[in-house]
Amino acid sequence: MRRAAAWLADGLLAGAALLLLSASLLALAGPAGSADPGSPAESAALRAAYRRPAGLPEGPADNPFTAEKAQLGRRLFFDPSLSASGTMSCASCHQPARGFTDGLSLARGNDGGELRRKSPTLWNLAWAPFLFWDGRAEGLEAQAEAPIEAHEEMGQPLGALVERMGADPAWRAAFATAFPGQARPVTRENLVRAIASWERTLVSPRTRFDAWVEGEEAALTAAERRGLSVFHGPAGCANCHEGWAFTDHAFYDIGLPGGRVPDLGRGPVLGLERADRAFKTPTLREAIRRAPYMHDGSLPTLDAVLDHYEGGVVDRPTLPPELPRRLSLSAGQRADLIAFLGTLTSPPDAPLPEMATPPAAAPAAVASIPPVARARVSQRGRQFAPLRAALTPGGVLEIVNDDTTAHNIRIDAPELTLNSGIQDPGQTVRWRMEKPGRYTAFCGIHPKMRLEIEVAAAR
Ligand code: HEC
Ligand code: HEC
Incomplete structure (x- = not known):
């Protein structure tokens, strides 16, 4: 392992950490008592928290978005000739009318056998840093190869598929349109780029809720507005289902019982027992169409989902502080919450929103910050602060967990890999940064957290 620095962790006084924890759990629980969605202050804050983004995030540098690529990707997505049997397309398991799921508890593959997990929705993945229920693929491009080749899914070796398509004039023409100026455009990389480009366009349609966010008070009924307050307040759902897409793209054990052979989810991917049974927070957009629910399809209805969060959580050490314990809602609150989710x-057949990527501008000039010998970074509220650190060679990066939840800080660059292991509240990670360069640190559990690090060249 290329470890350029050792890490050490030290504890704050346990009491101080506990105090921090309880203080911010209160903050997490939100304005429980003041759940009046009519109050102008609360309405304004909620509207700001749920505003839709203006455009798509930029894709990876080697796959800038074009409509032509997305169009080819769409064709590939719906084409059963991509599977070994010739009968199964991506859309067999990711059906648009079912919120890009398939109505089954566990997906069924090319050979008719059950897969280990439920087909997840494909809505709003343009913003997801890691894909699959356990986050094992980084980015849509990396993800797309897997199901075509997976024996039990589509069972088609990509090499053979690409060769067959390359011999077909119709496919050659389609790829040439999507990838102009390339002598041999039918390649494995381009196939994956096209599918990923199309998937980026799958931004869930506007709903009545968005009309309310934009100021149309009457777009929601009183019960639905109360449901939003319950969701955001006492039920604690927004601790994880946050923002306009109702996901923080993070990984949690929410206490599902699981089957006889436990699916350990994120834990084995990160090599961290504490992340066992953690799965990604799904978007709640279009949720009504997506039953049954959860990575194992174990909950048949939204009512069953609420039963789970109220009384079904299996208590175990991997439950995160973000998950409310002993949640108890009144019958009215439950009804309002379900009305809100609706x-x-x-x-049906709502048009996809017109979304463009931001114009491909040169990367904004970032003012350089002077490198220091020791930089201290906070993680309060699941955010690095500051967001950038500049160090002299051999400088020490000190990342404090002053948050209320455990983190796992990683750098995963070709020239440098670092891994803090579990970093509990109160612990500090110190890394001596020897190697000049630019790195991005992220949290394996809450991967939206990003810290840009620059280690200056030796003079
Ligand atoms: C046999 C059913 C099946 C087929 C066919 C299938 N998928 Fe999936 N897909 C799944 C299942 C099940 C998962 C979740 C697997 C896991 O998390 O381990 C998944 C996961 C995904 C994800 C990750 C979603 C997320 O939330 O992270 C994407 C993206 C995806 N599939 C796209 C595709 C594309 C593109 C194709 C066609 C090339 C395809 N799938 C074909 C069943 C299928
Ligand atoms: C600790 C974070 C957390 C909290 C709090 C939370 N959720 Fe979830 N939610 C998740 C995760 C993670 C999953 C996926 C779990 C799995 O499949 O193992 C999930 C799954 C779901 C699903 C199923 C979605 C699908 O595509 O299958 C629904 C619906 C849902 N949550 C609604 C809620 C509601 C309503 C609340 C509040 C009562 C809530 N959640 C509170 C993290 C959370």
Whole structure:
């Protein structure tokens, strides 16, 4: 392992950490008592928290978005000739009318056998840093190869598929349109780029909830507005299902019982027992169409989902502090909450929103910050602060867990890999950064957290 620095962790006084924990659990629980969605201050804050983004995030540098690529990707997605049997396309398991799922508890593959997990929704993945229920693929491009080749899914070796398509004039023409100026455009890389480009366009349609966010008070009924307050307040759902897409793209054990052979989810991917049974927080957009629910399809209805969060959580050491314990809702609150979730689903055949990527500008000039010998970074509220650190060669990066939840800080660059292991609240990670360069640190559990690090060249 290329470890350029050792890491050490030290504890704050346990009491101080506990105090921090309880203080911010209160903050997490939100304005429980003041759940009046009519109050202008609360409405304004909620509207700001749930505003839709103006455009798509930029894709990877080697796959800039074009409509032509997305169009080819769409064709590939719906084409059963991509599977070994010739009968199964991506859309067999990711059906648009079912919120890009398939209505089954566990997916069924090319050979008819059950897969280990439920087909997840494909809505709003343009913003997801890691894919699959356990986050084992980084980015849509990396993900797309897997299901075509997976024996039990589509069972088609990509090499053979690409060769067959390359011999077909119709496919050659389609790839040439999507990838102009390339002598041999039918390649494995381009196939994956096209599918990923199309998947980026799958931004869930606007719903009544968005109309309310934009100021149309009457777009939601009183019960639905109360449901939003319950969701955001006492039920604690927004601790994880946050923002306009109702996901923080993080990984949690929410206490599902699981089967006889436990699916350990994120834990084995990170090599961390503490992340066992953690799965990604799904978007709640279009949720009504996506039953049954959860990575194992074990909960048949939204009512069953609420039963789980209220009384079904299996207590074990991997439950995160973000998950409310002993949640108890009144019958009215439950009804309001379910009514609210309904407002996140669009009418049938609602058009996809017109979304463009930001114009491909040169990367904004970032003012350089002077390198220092020791930089200290906070993680409060699941955010690095500051977001950038500049160090002199051999300088020490000190990342403090002053948050209320455990983190796992990683750098995963070709020239440098670092891994903090579990970093509990109160612990500090110190890395001596020897190697000049630019790195991105992220949290394996809450991967939206990003810290840009620059180690200056030796003079
Ligand atoms: C046999 C059913 C099946 C087929 C066919 C299939 N998928 Fe999937 N897909 C799944 C299952 C099940 C998972 C979740 C697997 C896991 O998390 O381990 C998944 C996961 C995904 C994810 C990750 C979603 C997320 O939330 O992270 C994407 C993206 C995806 N599939 C796209 C595709 C594409 C593109 C194709 C066609 C090339 C395809 N799938 C074909 C069943 C299928
Ligand atoms: C600790 C973070 C957390 C909290 C709090 C939380 N969720 Fe979840 N939610 C998740 C995760 C993670 C999953 C996926 C779990 C799995 O499949 O193992 C999930 C799954 C779901 C699903 C199923 C989605 C699908 O595509 O299968 C629904 C619906 C849902 N949550 C609603 C809620 C509601 C309503 C609340 C509040 C009562 C809530 N959640 C609170 C993290 C959370």
